[in-house]
Amino acid sequence: MMTTGTALKLWALDAPTMDLDAGDLVVGASGKVTFPLPAFLIQHDRALILFDTSFSPVLNENPYDYFGDFAAVANVQTNPGQRIDRQIASLGFRIEDVTHVVLSHTHSDHSGGLYLFPQAKFYAGPGEFDWARAPSAETAHLFRYSDDLEPVRFFDWTTLEGSSQDLLGDGSITILHTPGHTPGELALVVKLPSQTIVLTGDTVHLRVGYDMMSPDPHDWDKTAAVASIGILKKLEAEGARIWIGHDPGDWAAFGGPLVGLE
Template identity: 50%
Template sequence: MSYAKRLWALDSPTFTLDSGILMVGATGETTIPMPAYLIEHPKGLVLFDTMLVPDAADDPERVYGPLAEHLGLKYTREQRVDNQIKALGYRLEDVTHVIASHTHFDHSGGLYLFPHAKFYVGEGELRFALWPDPAGAGFFRQADIEATRSFNWVQVGFDHDLFGDGSVVVLHTPGHTPGELSLLVRLKSRNFILTGDTVHLRQALEDEIPMPYDSNTELAIRSIRRLKLLRESADATVWITHDPEDWAEFQHAPYCYE
């Protein structure tokens, strides 16, 4: 078994929103992170998600309109995905692989920064992003996708071992969107499953509760159950992207897991 060398959780902007958006039956307000993750492997540098549009750190209303104020966006220049990659000593051109967990606007804002990279997305995701169901259309910013039309996109409707050594495995976990992906990262010290938006809160994982705006509730619950099984079989820690408890428990860049 081979391993990835290092994993960073890039520091994150936050939204404050109604918890009922994140999980059926939840109440009250929750402040959630929106991180991206950088993984160093001997054969490449992998970015899992790209957070918000970098320019929104300076002028969130210009980029996201009233949504920025409505969701209480907190976002600094230091948290821009490009600035954080550079702060860790890399150039943007060093990123060889970009994995889009899905294409909602809080994950797709920096896609345009990496035209040289190979992109991975779940099967059916790009078409859905450009022509979403009305109930979830507000979660997409189509300008983020349009900017990448000429990029090298690979659509996967299955699990994919990125480097062929079991260290970075793209997991097909549809339901939140048609092409939702998670990521298994094996390090020497521990294994992580990065969830994207396959699940949003710890309670939703343990109790198998979907999000109200999932594109397919049945598939969403099936994928949540799959994460729980993989947690056991891969001896992995599940890192739920938007869960504030996970964000408080685990360490963030410049700290790295090895």
């Protein structure tokens, strides 16, 4: 019989931001949006789990070294203190304390810090790495395979089988397959003592996309993406809170970076 447990605490790590037209993130949206590029840390009494790793620390040190002139075009804002290793240290942990890393998908704003955690167990969605090796011309700029993914291919990876996986076997943290943005897109359901939060990854990019059930124009499969938004809506109807990682309004609603939620 499965026991039901909870995680202890969840933090959004302080993140770089950039500016884009909302229509680049959600079909039918308009206006300029300044959005975060985050990672999340979850403390459990038996584990320390990362959901995504944001960009490579190279970006935090100098966005122009990483992006060139695009850093100015997109108004990339960051600083060395936002490196994921320093964010984890600011909460009193060592990077060696991280036991599990769940990768929502392989785009560089989610996979850039994977290499920092060779001791961890890693989780990815089905078909994700095969797809990342040969992206379409329209999405190739979203990857840095040789920098972010090639160095970690011999780490301890588990590929999700089926639609979900109970990460620790106690019901506290559940990985969900929510394909659409990419073939292996994953979301994470985190049960805390006082609330259940769903970290969406890029299942949906902005709250307006969630409300309209509208995909990203760069999605791998837009029909699947809309169906996956429906999975999130069902969880919300069952009482979970949905945290859309790139949505600035959601960050404000949940208290912003480094606020420990319980």
